[in-house]
Amino acid sequence: xxxxLEKRPFLFSVGVFLxxxxxxxxxxxxxxxxxxxxxxxxxxxxxxxxxGRQVYIKDSCxxxxxxxxxxxxxxxxxxxxxxVSGEYAYDRPFLWGSKRTxxxxxxxxxxxxxxxxxxxxxxxxxVVPGSIMPSYKHMFHQNADLETAFxxxxxxxxxxxxxxxxxxxxxxxxxxxxxxAAKKEALEEAKKITADMKNQDVxxxxxxxxxxxxxxxxxxxxxxx
Amino acid sequence: xQNAALEYxxxxxxxxxxxxxxxxxxxxxxxxxxxxxxxxxELNNLFGQYGTFSRLRPIHTNVVAFGFTLSxxxxxxxxxxxxxxxxxxxxxxxxxxxAKLHFWLYLVLAAWMVVSELMGYTTSKEYAEMEWPLxxxxxxxxxxxxxxxxxxxxxxxxxxxxxSMWYYIATFLGVAMLYLFNNMEVPTYFVTGMGDWMHSVSMxxxxxxxxxxxxxxxxxxxxxxxxxxxxxxxxYLPKESGQPxxxxxxxxxxxxxxxxxxxxxxxHHLIYSTVPDWMQTMGSxxxxxxxxxSWGSAINMLLTxxxxxNQLKESPLIxxxxxxSTFYMLSTLEGPIQSIKSVNALAHFTDWIPGHVHDGTLGxxxxxxxxxxxxxxxxxxxxxxxxxxxxxxxxWIQTTGIVLYFSSMWIAGITQGMMWRAVDQYGNLxxxxxDTVTVLHPYYTIRxxxxxxxxxxxFMWAYNFVKTMQSDRVLEKEPAFASPMGA
Numbered sequence: 001x002x003x004x005l006e007k008r009p010f011l012f013s014v015g016v017f018l019x020x021x022x023x024x025x026x027x028x029x030x031x032x033x034x035x036x037x038x039x040x041x042x043x044x045x046x047x048x049x050x051x052g053r054q055v056y057i058k059d060s061c062x063x064x065x066x067x068x069x070x071x072x073x074x075x076x077x078x079x080x081x082x083x084v085s086g087e088y089a090y091d092r093p094f095l096w097g098s099k100r101t102x103x104x105x106x107x108x109x110x111x112x113x114x115x116x117x118x119x120x121x122x123x124x125x126x127v128v129p130g131s132i133m134p135s136y137k138h139m140f141h142q143n144a145d146l147e148t149a150f151x152x153x154x155x156x157x158x159x160x161x162x163x164x165x166x167x168x169x170x171x172x173x174x175x176x177x178x179x180x181a182a183k184k185e186a187l188e189e190a191k192k193i194t195a196d197m198k199n200q201d202v203x204x205x206x207x208x209x210x211x212x213x214x215x216x217x218x219x220x221x222x223x224x225x
Numbered sequence: 226x227q228n229a230a231l232e233y234x235x236x237x238x239x240x241x242x243x244x245x246x247x248x249x250x251x252x253x254x255x256x257x258x259x260x261x262x263x264x265x266x267e268l269n270n271l272f273g274q275y276g277t278f279s280r281l282r283p284i285h286t287n288v289v290a291f292g293f294t295l296s297x298x299x300x301x302x303x304x305x306x307x308x309x310x311x312x313x314x315x316x317x318x319x320x321x322x323x324a325k326l327h328f329w330l331y332l333v334l335a336a337w338m339v340v341s342e343l344m345g346y347t348t349s350k351e352y353a354e355m356e357w358p359l360x361x362x363x364x365x366x367x368x369x370x371x372x373x374x375x376x377x378x379x380x381x382x383x384x385x386x387x388x389s390m391w392y393y394i395a396t397f398l399g400v401a402m403l404y405l406f407n408n409m410e411v412p413t414y415f416v417t418g419m420g421d422w423m424h425s426v427s428m429x430x431x432x433x434x435x436x437x438x439x440x441x442x443x444x445x446x447x448x449x450x451x452x453x454x455x456x457x458x459x460x461y462l463p464k465e466s467g468q469p470x471x472x473x474x475x476x477x478x479x480x481x482x483x484x485x486x487x488x489x490x491x492x493h494h495l496i497y498s499t500v501p502d503w504m505q506t507m508g509s510x511x512x513x514x515x516x517x518x519s520w521g522s523a524i525n526m527l528l529t530x531x532x533x534x535n536q537l538k539e540s541p542l543i544x545x546x547x548x549x550s551t552f553y554m555l556s557t558l559e560g561p562i563q564s565i566k567s568v569n570a571l572a573h574f575t576d577w578i579p580g581h582v583h584d585g586t587l588g589x590x591x592x593x594x595x596x597x598x599x600x601x602x603x604x605x606x607x608x609x610x611x612x613x614x615x616x617x618x619x620x621w622i623q624t625t626g627i628v629l630y631f632s633s634m635w636i637a638g639i640t641q642g643m644m645w646r647a648v649d650q651y652g653n654l655x656x657x658x659x660d661t662v663t664v665l666h667p668y669y670t671i672r673x674x675x676x677x678x679x680x681x682x683x684f685m686w687a688y689n690f691v692k693t694m695q696s697d698r699v700l701e702k703e704p705a706f707a708s709p710m711g712a
Contacts (some may be wrong), residue, residue, distance in 0.1 A: 007386070009386060019481065027508075028437060028440060031504070059279050059280060060280060072497075074645060078645075078658070085499035085500075088435075089430055092429070098578065099578065128659055134270060136274075148413065150420065151421075155417055155426055179419065
């Protein structure tokens, strides 16, 4: 049989494809709908938080930090309650990471504050002596891309029915023309963060109507509970 | 059936070989640099935002996987396929043209990948970091390869497909399937008409995204770092040693076994995560079963050397290949061990994982590609390999590098895992996180040194290759088996 197959490249390829496609179907498909449900009370990210999440991704924070607390006492003691599936329902992409060169961040919003992040991102060793994390000073003078964050929020609302603009949920609007309103809201949110920051350049930028990457990133970090 | 020797056309194979050398050096220089950053963090800020570990890490992984390894795969494919199918690619202008287009578009893609990732365009999904426009180009490049492959197969004179061809076909199909499904994403610009046109969001969210990603991520390892490399060893080891493949039946068992089992094992990346328990268990069990087909190929290759072990002493090329299949055995035993739930609880998120990856990629993938290119050099240029001694030195320097790499990462990973869970007499955590970082400094230094040794070896490889091209020791005719090499 195999000799026969090895003379027939087309059937051989079909055979290989069937054999390799099998596992994905069985492992991924059955649980798909179940795993998409959010836990009660879960809110999608605000536009500012999405901008921060995009900064997190741009600088590959996920290369060294996980966002997945495993169900062991040593992990729940260190990082808080273990992670459950529905908490990630609005995470596109997921950011579990695969390596903890630094600590887990899934609930970092519970125990770190805005000013701590400000100091840490400017110079990690100032708050964690011995830290090997790079400093991310460029985030203090480079602006976040709020338009793209807004585009992402609008996209997931339209394409995946993420419940923006529902009662008690963050607002995004329905089209391009709602961007100015969303930007205004993001700036309000940003001002609450800069109130706890000391870097004057960052404060000035927000007052001018800009959003430095660091502000968006801290908004995202603070949202991780 | 013709009996006259065919004149094979090696142009595309040569180009891809040059790329393999260039990307090998670029990818591993970056890798070594970021390894030193972990030991000496000041290095992170030498190039502003473009030099941090986090920004460079995707470039390292993508350049070695999709630059170096795929170039090596394509180079060997355009060499091996002609020979085992008994057809010259120059016989068809169309197929030859497609192959050349495949090369040039691939080069554009690779360059674009490096630049865009350096600028911070990434989807964050490991080994699928490229944003959507690059994904589209990837599909085009891949389809071109497929057309060239099946074009050559369609023209073949030898009707039966040799084992290497099975694996090249599987590489083509496997990567196509995995890549398409994992990179399903919605470009935000097209939905909203605003923002960055390069940006997209994943079709899947949270746990589902993780599941699809690791079904992909694990099997990208399968179909980029394993399957095409087995294709390579099945051709080059028997050819260089002049020995027939030990067992056809073992080849069959390991091929079909590998195809069936590998895809199940992806969920071992998600043990103790939020995916359902039964999936984690499936991943764990199938990872153990995976030892069988993996060792099947490796043992088949080692037994091919039966009665000819003296060649191991005489030829550095045989050394590279035999050690490669040995590293393949080590790596495919280590992986399943890490997939056992209780071991995974300790090993996951630690440096033991990159340690495991690197004994496979350096010891198995890189060694096989290096050996294959040096086997091809005398056939490409009708010249003796420039220096045997240099190759010997390269072999020992790189082997030392790999051993330093994985042994330091074993220690680092297990130390870290043990410290994270250590408790004092009252049951409180014994160490703060930073304690588990600073303790790793010596191991990070050793690892980076290991990487540096490996990179030094790569430069020796490149030098030897270039010198071979220019050598005046011209060969009358193509060597049948063992590659001739100067002192």
